[in-house]
Amino acid sequence: MSVSNPTLITFVIYIAAMVLIGFMAYRSTNNLSDYILGGRSLGSVVTALSAGASDMSGWLLMGLPGAIYMSGLSESWIAIGLIVGAYLNWLFVAGRLRVQTEHNGDALTLPDYFSSRFEDKSGLLRIISAVVILVFFTIYCASGIVAGARLFESTFGMSYETALWAGAAATIAYTFVGGFLAVSWTDTVQATLMIFALILTPIIVLLATGGVDTTFLAIEAKNPDNFNMLKNTTFIGIISLMGWGLGYFGQPHILARFMAADSVKSIANARRISMTWMILCLGGTVAVGFFGIAYFSAHPEVAGPVNENHERVFIELAKLLFNPWIAGVLLSAILAAVMSTLSCQLLVCSSALTEDFYKTFLRKNASQVELVWVGRAMVLVVALIAIAMAANPNNRVLGLVSYAWAGFGAAFGPVVLISVIWKGMTRNGALAGILVGAITVIVWKHFELLGLYEIIPGFIFASLAIYFVSKLGAPTAGMIERFDAAEKDYNLNK
Template structure:
């Protein structure tokens, strides 16, 4: 596809719109709380779509359709696990975390919350949790940059190196300028674009292959086991795919959306909006990959790029089946997915470096203006490291994401979940949970025991560690218990 096509024009207009939103957010950013959490002023609709868009990343339009295209419906267990996990996260964590962070020192970041929640004067929780965020999020950011590079590479025929910088530049620009408000407002636009693309594309693909019956017949003819949800599956394999849902409890970029909601009363409405959006998007992504089997088996002459890399299935369908202007909008949806996740991950890393290292250890008396500009500098620093990690063109989006997702899910998930549900949890319990979860994921990943996804043993062992070390520890202080109960009463009243 020539670089002079309408697709390029559509991309440029889209990117310009995102940067303009960033500039508008810049004008509304008055202090560091605004830059990191939008001043806790985000309504239910923006909270819902921002949580969804920041979650799904390029994996939604590249990794998942590619996996289904390659292996059939047996890959959709991931989608089912994610829906269950996201719902439970909204149900049990979202509202409680919103009030707990406010009652515990008006915490702006997870390390800040852990420090205040457990009265950790040693600040070891702050340091360790900030390090976990930086290590795993830099990997996660790299996966987003890989996805963006693949998009620019296949759409405009750029070299991987050029595509790498082109894909990252716009996201860095509006995150740097506008902070959390820019990220949340752009997420809302991006989530709308993603759901439009994932509902329209499978419908058009199905029509292009002759309707429901011919499409299913073609998929069956290509390989009858494509319909088999248990194809090649073992109990361990299915559980490993479903276990992706466990990760939600520990993802800082999603939890930040809950913390930024304008009140606990907004959470229930946001949950309904977000889950509807998520189910439609995941269903559409599975359908794109599944119906793509029928289309490319009937049109092998245009299947070359997909055969080479199945993660391009959505990109190639958009280019082949749609008018170039519409294709430009649809391909912008991938850019939207990449940008929405990458932007909030950069921001969480920036907040960890600024709030949890710079302000806590180097400049306790730093002004709000100084903190905002240090935060912006940290966005650039983390982005450059992530670009360096993404420079290997052999990287695959799903592989990078699964490791980072497991790391957060096991290191933070049990700590966050239990900390908002159980008043007896202590500092030593939280530290044990983080250490056990993170170490288990790293070690299990290296050895691959039982073929089990590392988040399962990580989450399980971390949860046990939290309970055991909390019960062995002395009881929480009266002030800790008082703050917990006050927050819980506010949550129940909401």
């Protein structure tokens, strides 16, 4: 194993710090609510940064810079779509979902919320939504494990198989021990590390390539179309990239942060912090990939690893341009992005299995201690399945993420959004929305229809299904009463 000691030491210190936070959170985890939602105690800063960090997985420092490096600014439409989608999610969903989950049985998970909000006595809504979470999140978890494996493989010269386990082990450890509080506290540290890396790296790359003018001339010399936002794009292509923003309304690991905020009053401040962080991070990501074109054009002798796998552009720049100690910190930012998202996903899968299957159908009277330990066991089960799925070294991070993102965005996005703004929505409408959204994504992806990203038809068809099926029935008086009470609570406290 070829390894520079400073980088290895930095990694070990970082991972040890995250696991230590997990053990600190362990002491504050007394029941299932603590393990799944941190007892709804997150302040605005932790809510904002943990929502951001849980959203921005390994693709932020690997998938997206790689896409920009290969294709130029035409790939940045995805960043624009994400910024718009995230802002609208904070604006329309965050505060309302916080109060709606509290007024509907103090719901701890999305399936729990759907079941209470629509008075689903059959359990069908809970089961189907929990199954959707498990299917798409296991794919999502696999993407995080692939990103972590790529990092350990290229940094320490490990085989892909060894790197797979090394990358996943630390995340599994602190999620297993500390639950939601560990995940949220570590997310805050990781978000800080990510923004530091994404502001510093493009500045140093710019200096290494001779400043702004020289860098831009080199990028233009490589291919003038690198500056063209419309290069090799079509209307459908741009809409597909912008469509990523629709996914925010349905991501359980992000929505869980809204549900865990200490109050609605924290949401507005959290929105401002989170959006500032997100815009700076995405701007830095685009700059890393873009300026990387100039650097590797000027230094073709070190461009081999990036030409072989363009998702390594950030990794190679960090290793080439920085002192090994600083490089270790910057590469830890990739690990931070991977760990922050993977930990949230493992926890949401665990909560779906524990709260929505085990407690609801197998052990209704299980003690809180038993449920917490079942939750921990489910973290291990899901992690092992995701590791098995990630075993193929040809997996690409962005490809795995895009499928899972579309699945959640289409299956849950319309249901969550409409459920918090329209009192006329019914249980059958919610059921139709989840099924139509999920099935459309799977079918559309399989047949690759029109070259359109599957989240867009999935979101549209699911929304139409919710509206028309809801119109065939009517919500109960109890559903309307709880909706009105939650809306009043929201308007009084926002």
